[in-house]
Amino acid sequence: xxDVTQTPRNxxxxxxxxxxxxxxxxxxxxxxYWYRQDPGLGLQLIYYSFDVKDINKGEISDGYSVxxxxxxxxxxxxxxxxxxxxxxYFCATSRTGLKFFxxxxxxxxx
Amino acid sequence: xxxxxxxxxxxxxxxGENATMNCSYKTSINNLQWxxxxxxRGLVHLILIRSNxxxxxxxxxRVTLDTSKKSSSLLITASRAADTASYFxxxxxYGQNFVFxxxxxxxxxx
Numbered sequence: 001x002x003d004v005t006q007t008p009r010n011x012x013x014x015x016x017x018x019x020x021x022x023x024x025x026x027x028x029x030x031x032x033y034w035y036r037q038d039p040g041l042g043l044q045l046i047y048y049s050f051d052v053k054d055i056n057k058g059e060i061s062d063g064y065s066v067x068x069x070x071x072x073x074x075x076x077x078x079x080x081x082x083x084x085x086x087x088x089y090f091c092a093t094s095r096t097g098l099k100f101f102x103x104x105x106x107x108x109x110x
Numbered sequence: 111x112x113x114x115x116x117x118x119x120x121x122x123x124x125x126g127e128n129a130t131m132n133c134s135y136k137t138s139i140n141n142l143q144w145x146x147x148x149x150x151r152g153l154v155h156l157i158l159i160r161s162n163x164x165x166x167x168x169x170x171x172r173v174t175l176d177t178s179k180k181s182s183s184l185l186i187t188a189s190r191a192a193d194t195a196s197y198f199x200x201x202x203x204y205g206q207n208f209v210f211x212x213x214x215x216x217x218x219x220x
Binding site: 004033035040041042043044045088090092097098099100101102103104106 | 141143150151152153154155158198202208209210211212213
């Protein structure tokens with residue numbers, strides 16, 4: 001079984017819709033992250049959490065919100081999706097140092 | 111501003127040749143990490159090198175770090191078609207989040 005899972009893997013939605021992307025991990029890591037990747041580019045940090053009560057904005061948090069429901073779960077929400085949020089979204093976990101990534105969610109906003 | 115910048119952006123080589131990718135960064139770091147990403151998939155960590163280390167090896171991978179030049183290189187020896195992927199460096203600094211570069215797209219031709 002994968003250590004870091006993301007659901008859904010693919011999603012197509014319309015402008016203005018609310019979308020939630022979910023991430024679960026079985027690694028027992030305290031730190032969890034949400035990144036977005038645009039074609040041909042590196043990853044940009046959206047939000048990160050160092051434990052259940054700790055949520056922090058990353059480089060590009062505008063238009064996104066997160067919820068850390070438990071140590072193992074970290075959800076990313078787009079309250080009102082817009083086309084320029086079309087991207088590949090990755091969840092990651094870490095204890096310290098190396099990060100472990102989920103398989104990604106491909107989101108298309110029409 | 112982006113911390114890590116990989117060079118070249120794209121690299122094509124023949125199977126069996128060595129591939130060298132470089133990463134430059136701007137500020138002092140705690141460690142530097144190299145990741146690999148197959149098309150549309152999550153990132154997989156390859157090697158972490160700490161700021162007090164100069165070289166690390168893992169199988170066919172060799173990573174060097176020159177903190178005076180704020181640069182790192184990833185060497186893949188005896189490349190294989192399966193090495194075709196994008197390779198990212200990421201830096202971790204005290205008080206600063208993990209920052210990814212835009213990546214190097216490596217194509218290994220059979």
